[in-house]
């Protein structure tokens with residue numbers, strides 16, 4: 001208030017050196033040409049929602065002073081004079097001539113914002129061809145102009161063309177907002193095929209408003225479907241507008257910022273005012289918000305990957321799997337300690353059998369863990385029998401675990417986190433253009449930051465099919481209402497070997513992009529649709545009707561299904577066992593050969609074996625002879 005007085009004093013008169021409010025009022029007792037009641041009504045109708053005001057005053061005539069005094073008296077909220085507060089959408093202008101006023105408006109008022117409310121009072125006469133009534137100055141703002149020759153109001157910003165209308169009754173100064181009637185105005189709209197949001201696809205080439213475009217025919221119920229399409233149609237009905245939907249032009253779907261410009265895509269079309277409304281999976285993002293107006297979000301979507309299912313595997317190390325590596329190590333350590341203990345005992349205590357004096361012999365004896373209790377354990381009875389019991393427990397645990405593991409299918413570990421995705425060296429892709437990675441992932445995350453390196457462009461569906469067949473390829477998409485939708489079309493057969501990766505990689509809010517003059521109405525509509533459950537209904541309904549079985553299947557895990565029963569053991573998981581057996585056989589053969597050579601150092605092994613076999617024959621013959629002798633004797 002203090003600020004205001006300073007400025008006001010300067011305007012009113014330099015002569016008044018120190019003056020309180022009452023004194024100024026007294027000096028300005030001159031009658032105004034607007035009655036106080038009318039003034040109150042004008043302010044109320046022009047600033048229906050504002051609790052603050054930016055005021056401008058130009059001109060030093062007595063008439064201006066009187067009017068300004070009247071404003072102070074009738075405006076009940078905070079206001080600033082000659083300085084700007086963008087938080088405040090109400091602007092009050094007061095001038096002695098229309099030219100002064102026009103300059104002020106052009107300089108200071110952000111007219112492109114649709115919620116801007118302008119009340120201009122001109123202490124002069126104006127005619128309907130006055131330049132202050134030039135519609136183009138006011139862009140999207142709501143304007144009321146009061147002059148000595150009459151009151152004018154600018155028609156609603158959502159109707160085209162906008163015109164100034166002379167007001168017959170004060171009530172006409174009110175501007176409508178929220179759920180309004182667009183009176184059948186044709187809106188230019190952009191969208192593209194993007195299940196489950198929009199299924200429009202058939203187009204024809206047309207030129208509308210001198211701009212070439214590919215327009216959707218949209219005459220087919222199956223195409224005029226999708227969650228956002230349905231919401232759009234509801235809005236069109238409620239707000240009473242007609243529409244013409246086109247594809248985004250050029251290379252991009254949404255486009256990219258370039259300095260103060262937005263290039264390409266639907267956002268670009270909106271930025272250049274070619275269209276009024278855009279939908280089909282637009283993300284509520286700060287980037288876009290700086291260039292166009294985005295509405296309240298209608299839903300939150302999660303970005304996920306489809307990753308290859310874990311394949312069944314049979315490891316040659318299957319026999320070791322019942323125990324972890326720690327248990328195996330512990331087993332070995334226990335055997336060694338026990339052997340050392342027994343060896344030392346045997347060397348101290350003479351009554352312990354001599355064989356335990358050798359460390360190697362003791363180890364081999366103890367390795368028969370659980371299978372038999374060695375004889376001749378004098379002096380070691382308790383120790384050895386406890387060892388035996390321990391052995392039986394370990395062997396039982398091992399065998400039962402092994403049986404259940406070997407007879408149920410064994411799968412690779414699942415890929416469920418970003419880290420596993422990167423470690424597995426998966427690649428991913430989509431059709432051109434290259435996405436803006438920063439929107440998709442948190443690139444500051446050490447693992448998610450590697451996603452851009454793993455990206456390759458898919459040339460077309462066939463290329464993607466080849467990549468999927470090759471393996472190691474992840475499919476990107478969004479989860480809507482619990483169902484995964486890939487960004488590009490994937491053949492049903494290709495989806496068979498895919499499942500959803502548990503960890504989400506990003507999320508975003510889906511909104512609509514609109515011209516400023518539609519913002520308030522569409523916002524209201526979105527809130528209304530959400531509150532009344534239309535959003536939820538169409539989400540469920542569209543997904544229920546349009547989701548293929550293969551898209552539902554990716555949510556199912558196959559590696560936990562165990563209705564096939566026990567499987568027949570194949571060679572591979574047992575190979576370690578056979579390996580042990582073969583190695584043992586090999587070693588014992590070597591030992592045998594070594595022993596034979598020691599006994600018959602001069603004869604070749606082949607001959608030695610022959611001699612051994614002959615010896616057996618000889619023995620048999622001998623036995624036979626012996627038996628026959630007895631028989632003869634008996635006879």
Ligand SMILES: *[C@@H]1O[C@H](CO)[C@@H](O)[C@H](O)[C@H]1NC(C)=O
Pocket residue numbers: 127129130
């Ligand atoms: C506006 O129209 C009146 C007649 O209606 C004419 O006398 C005047 O010159 C016009 N002013 C401008 C600025 O065209």
Ligand SMILES: *[C@@H]1O[C@H](CO)[C@@H](O)[C@H](O)[C@H]1NC(C)=O
Pocket residue numbers: 181182183184240
């Ligand atoms: C929609 O606009 C048309 C054209 O102005 C009008 O005739 C019609 O009455 C409006 N419909 C509704 C429901 O307001």
Ligand SMILES: *[C@@H]1O[C@H](CO)[C@@H](O)[C@H](O)[C@H]1NC(C)=O
Pocket residue numbers: 203204205214
């Ligand atoms: C429409 O124009 C685009 C290029 O702007 C072209 O690729 C397409 O084939 C045209 N479609 C028809 C049906 O003429």
Ligand SMILES: *[C@@H]1O[C@H](CO)[C@@H](O)[C@H](O)[C@H]1NC(C)=O
Pocket residue numbers: 258259263
């Ligand atoms: C950005 O705009 C400038 C000037 O309009 C242009 O030369 C440049 O090629 C644009 N950059 C991109 C990436 O399109």
Ligand SMILES: *[C@@H]1O[C@H](CO)[C@@H](O)[C@H](O)[C@H]1NC(C)=O
Pocket residue numbers: 113114115289290291292293516519
């Ligand atoms: C609409 O967008 C423009 C440009 O980004 C911005 O200046 C304005 O504040 C937005 N309007 C509203 C109501 O947010």
Ligand SMILES: *[C@@H]1O[C@H](CO)[C@@H](O)[C@H](O)[C@H]1NC(C)=O
Pocket residue numbers: 341342344345
């Ligand atoms: C062997 O272990 C037993 C306990 O299990 C211990 O009492 C004994 O001292 C150990 N003997 C040697 C020689 O380490």
Ligand SMILES: *[C@@H]1O[C@H](CO)[C@@H](O)[C@H](O)[C@H]1NC(C)=O
Pocket residue numbers: 425427
């Ligand atoms: C990961 O994949 C890329 C290309 O697919 C390949 O060049 C690279 O050698 C792979 N790295 C590892 C560790 O497998």
